[in-house]
Amino acid sequence: ADHPGLAGERGHQPSATPRQADYAFTVLARVVSWAFDRGLVLANPLERAGRLYRGTRADKIWTVDDEVALLAKASPELRLAFIFALYTGQRQGDLLRLPWSAYDGERVRLRQNKTGARVSIPVHSTLRQALETAPRCSPVILTNSAGRPWTSAGFSSSWRKLVKRAGIEGLTFNDIRGTAVTRLALAGCDHALISAITGHTMGQVGAILDHHYISRTAILADEAIANLEAN
Template identity: 45%
Template sequence: MRVRLKGINTVRRKLADGTIRTHHYHRATGTKLPGEPGSAEFLAAFEAAGRTAALARSAGTVAWLIRQYQASRAWTKKLSETTRENAQFDVRACEAKWGTTPLKIVENPRSRPGFLRWHEQLAEAHPRAADMKLSRLATIFAWGVDQGHLAHNPIATFERAYRSDRSERIWMPEHVAAFAAAATPEIWLAMMLALHTGQRQGDLLTLSWSAWDGHAITLRQGKSRRLVFVPATRALKAALDAAPRRATTILVAVRGAPWRKRRFHEVWSETFAAARITEDLHFHDLRGTAVTMLAEAGCTVPEIATITGHSQAHAQKILDRYLARTRSLAESAIAKLDDHRRNRVGLQTDLQTA
């Protein structure tokens, strides 16, 4: 089926020998379109000319700045493919709301209240999503300032609506044991890798067997781009040595194919529910758990950060939270012991006086 494209000028010229030559041009830009109408070459040139026209029409606006940002290294090279995919949703929302806004208005400090009101409106229903959208827009504006497109970033700082600190969320031994009892071998290997390496889920799902040399795992983290070297514990080495190599990736689904992120999340959630763990624990909390395990093994904060890829400050924060939690558990245990002893003494007194 042939698709009729709008915005094309067709020009026919008669050559000296009497033949007729037909040329096609993109109407808005005057760009000559190569190839025959409907061919891949023709369609690619038409789309490229359309993007050029759209960019020209939006010059000097937020939409134009977004296009410039997404064509830069800050977007194409410094962000992983997964991060770009997730961020694209927020970028579209920002463009839908602010795309036609001139940059001259944006860089005026008095524009700040308008952006903050939009953030507050979004936060009424979805505080975390509101933070992500305004944070993405702030990043684009900051890039614009660095490139000289903007003189001022009106939302360089803002108060976030969503507050959640999961640094105190730790998988305790009883949680791991319950999960292990409900897990398939494929899911249990994912747990082992996360628990003994402290790496993110995205990096582990794509981790290839070539990263494992029989003694340690070497990988470049997708988010931070840090190259980390993780010597294997005896337990992890035993698990990897016993694992069948059914694909290029270490972690695979039941049928042997690499995990799809959504499917892994579904199976992990089903396993967690089957384990009947009452605490609110996520896969990502295993990174913090790994930090505490390394600390209990005698590792220093710099050594821990080298393995997990955390900043030293964040690793220390996790440990501080963990120590506070274990102290409270210890105090609770002693209190229960004291109650038990008092009850026992009281019972013996009652028996003696009876």
Template identity: 45%
Template sequence: MRTHLKGINIIRRRLATGEIRTYYYHRATNMRLAGEPGSPEFLDSIAAAVEQSRQRDAGTLGGLIREFQQTAKWRRLAESTKNEYRRIFKFWEDQYGTCPYPALEDKAFRRAVIKWHDAFSEAKPREADNRVTVLARVLSWATRDGPLKRNIMDGFERAYQSDRSDKIWLPEHVDAFLRVASPEMKLAMVLALHSGQRQGDILQLAWNNYDGERISLRQGKSRRGKIEGRLVTIKCTRALKETLDHLPKRSTLILTTKTGKAFKKRYFALQWEKTCREAGIEDLHFHDIRGTTVTMLFQAGCNLGEIVSITGHSLRRAQDILDKYLARTSTMADNAIAKFENVLETDSAKQTAKQDRKNHAK
């Protein structure tokens, strides 16, 4: 039986006698490991290799990155964020992993990083920004709580600028989306519009979060990518309640794939983008729905306190959204929220429930 050992290279050699012998090497240090996998000797060898790796990159950017991954700040990050950071860490380690502390505080290091950022951002501005932002975050931690005296990357200028103040899902967009959407994407739309929650929280929404009248959940991501842990309780609209009450429970999660499995973040994004293309919707994102929900709640007469108790935004963020979005929606009728509610009850939420009942009956 073949097994995969993380961080271990497996080399097989044929001896002069014809015997096949297997050797194990610690990938980061290229140290040969003694014993067989799982044996005390093998585990001791791994521990020695890890210690050597730590000593080897002590005082360098690579060492800082490993130290950062031992902090409470790191542990509070969502797992998806950790995976993204690891991907970016690998890039910076390949580029500057052996840079010592003094070099990390030198303007020459900043110039080199900015030069790379300026060149790479011509084709991929957001990716360039993300990589430098992650590097700057590690250096910021090392300046505040670690061995560095200053964060040389503080205040770098981003290449990607996004103003989505005019990006909002209007009723015609919702109708177009629902006409071509699969039952799973319809349900995602209804959950997003009626709850105002982030995509990640909706994908994790479980049946035990719904008591038949309200949805209670502890939100995951804050604006800075930390685990916020804010508990919000949302009273279900009639449309959302009817939709949920008639959905078959194929999983512990409310929103699943057609086979009843949890959506992977990337797969959900692909399905959402595919539906938008088929509906002829351009330059509208899933997260734009939250701004729509905030705006419509305000037009329905909710004050800021009531809005943030539903969406989980901060008061300041909710006000910022309204300042941007109300200019776009000022021509909508005063009863927009009522129309929004009625449209979803008759043309989406109920259709979603009825379609699911038909599919379940089959």
């Protein structure tokens, strides 16, 4: 029999209204978002209503060997794209749209399309050299071999071919973003500094670095022993 405290007048189980369901989802989403931004959980499955979390690529990272292999096979256009991504930690879409007016010789300034976050990034000397030697044949910085702005499909196709020529498997262009986070951490940047450069939330930075904990600590351990031996 139905429990009298849980059943309606006619013995039916109570059901939530759409408004109640929306409210419950909103409350839960805020709780999960709060935890994610503070690095207490590795993912936020409620970031977009109606979609379940389908995995993360936070454990995918470009090694120095991958970088060397790719640059050895890259055209000047794709080489610039790789260096730009590695030294700014920005998404493919934002980089492909970035105009020369966003670069003043010292900093790159942009508003991220996905989140609306505004970032102002000091330009690393390696990136500055690449930008200063790149042809300015378009209002947009990254162009194809014909000097025209990349389409998303055209860039992705050329990138896949490059990765295949370089013998690299399991890595995408957008994995460079997580790689940038990891390298910034190895350089001594804390979560706040990394977030200011890449536009990630503090929780996202923490999640990426948690995935790379073993590889990061191994590198730091190597450096520590090398320092001991040097002294």
